[in-house]
Amino acid sequence: xxxxxxxxxxxxxxxxxxxxxxxxxxxAAPAATEQVAAAEPVxxxxxxxxxxxxxxxxxxxxxxxxxxxxxxxxxxxLILGLALAIERILYLSFSKxxxxxxxxxxxxxxxxxxxxxxxxxxxxxxxxxxxxxxxxLLRADQGVDVVEKTIVSYGSVQMSLMxxxxxxxxxxxxxxxxxxxxxxxxxMIQAFDAIQAAGDISPNVVAGGMKVALITTVGGxxxxxxxxxxxxxxxxxxxxxxxxxxxASIRFVDTMVKYNK
Numbered sequence: 205x206x207x208x209x210x211x212x213x214x215x216x217x218x219x220x221x222x223x224x225x226x227x228x229x230x231x232a233a234p235a236a237t238e239q240v241a242a243a244e245p246v247x248x249x250x251x252x253x254x255x256x257x258x259x260x261x262x263x264x265x266x267x268x269x270x271x272x273x274x275x276x277x278x279x280x281x282l283i284l285g286l287a288l289a290i291e292r293i294l295y296l297s298f299s300k301x302x303x304x305x306x307x308x309x310x311x312x313x314x315x316x317x318x319x320x321x322x323x324x325x326x327x328x329x330x331x332x333x334x335x336x337x338x339x340x341l342l343r344a345d346q347g348v349d350v351v352e353k354t355i356v357s358y359g360s361v362q363m364s365l366m367x368x369x370x371x372x373x374x375x376x377x378x379x380x381x382x383x384x385x386x387x388x389x390x391x392m393i394q395a396f397d398a399i400q401a402a403g404d405i406s407p408n409v410v411a412g413g414m415k416v417a418l419i420t421t422v423g424g425x426x427x428x429x430x431x432x433x434x435x436x437x438x439x440x441x442x443x444x445x446x447x448x449x450x451x452a453s454i455r456f457v458d459t460m461v462k463y464n465k
Contacts, residue, residue, distance in 0.1 A: 285376035289434035301331035332362035384424020391417030
């Protein structure tokens with residue numbers, strides 16, 4: 205599933221890149237038009253000279269104005285981060301199990317067919333809780349203490365599987381604003397180079413570099429904020445599943461003790 209989402213991410217990036225060329229002419233609007241737009245109210249940010257510009261078109265224009273190089277890297281961080289986040293959310297959603305119902309089925313299986321019947325119930329149930337129960341049942345003949353240690357060890361394995369990919373999302377959260385700040389520094393360097401070349405410090409000379417600096421910074425911060433929301437949501441789902449796993453494991457061991465007696 206992760207490969208599928210990565211393929212969608214790359215395809216989306218290629219599609220967006222193919223559409224960037226169509227916004228090149230609009231990004232190179234005359235200076236007089238920019239001055240008219242600057243004089244308009246802030247609420248009309250994405251509007252031109254009296255005509256409303258679609259949001260996606262305005263975003264592509266700003267993307268180009270911020271510098272295709274750095275903005276492309278920031279966009280890649282967003283696409284890959286979202287792909288990983290969506291994959292994790294789907295994985296964790298499918299891992300959710302009604303532990304109370306599963307424990308009732310396992311206990312009923314113990315009464316009817318013993319350990320083998322309980323194994324069958326766990327095999328037919330998806331999710332990490334059922335997998336932990338199954339690993340414990342495989343060692344049911346070695347005593348409750350061994351079963352309990354197995355559950356603890358395999359629970360750690362399931363925790364690692366649930367947290368898989370979070371490191372990459374965290375990396376993209378850190379890289380995106382860093383790229384934005386790097387674009388800011390480069391934009392400032394361009395502004396000072398323009399001042400040096402012109403021998404003047406008028407606003408028209410430094411406007412281009414400052415604009416690049418601000419757009420890249422905003423882009424990086426927006427990407428980091430979006431991915432941070434998904435990251436925290438994933439952590440909350442992992443915490444919920446972990447609590448369910450721990451509670452269900454305790455109740456499962458109690459059931460094993462009752463069964464052995």
